[in-house]
Amino acid sequence: MSIEAVTAGNELMQQMRVLAAEAASIAPAAPEPALGGGVPADFASYMQASIQGVNAQQLxxxxxxxxxxxxxxxxxxxxxxxxxxxxxxxxxxxxxxxxLMSGLDDIMDMAL
Structure with missing residues (x-):
């Protein structure tokens, strides 16, 4: 795995943490299964909460x-x-x- 891929992954995770923090501070979210620290248990819940937070800000x-x-x-x-x-x-x-789409494209282009 290249350093660029690791750096891009770290940047992506940081951006998602920021979006999740903003979403949590804007509108109360429905109770979700969570890991330690209030982080949603799966990626879909995490993205859904982020999208709902951005939508609440736009409204x-x-x-x-x-x-x-x-x-x-x-x-x-x-x-x-x-x-x-x-x-x-x-x-x-x-x-x-x-x-995410770029990462998915990279994964799809990998040789097995």
Missing amino acids: DASARMQAVEAGESTDLVGTMISSQKASLSFSALVQVRNK
Whole structure:
């Protein structure tokens, strides 16, 4: 296994940890089987929680933008910060997806 593959795997895991931490702080997740430290027991649960967290951030940002546009809120700074957080979370999620797909392609190209 090359150093680049190990480095890419480590970066991917770090990105997923960040997304999971954000997801846990935004919306309460349904109880999941967990290992020590609150980490979901399987990868699918981990990714689902991350996607739900990013979705919650995007919905919150959208609601804040609509409130500002309708004149119901004057918190423009909070709205812009919320929007940037949602954008950054979505970008990170897309990068994780791209890394996973690249890793899967690498595995599929391996000779047996």
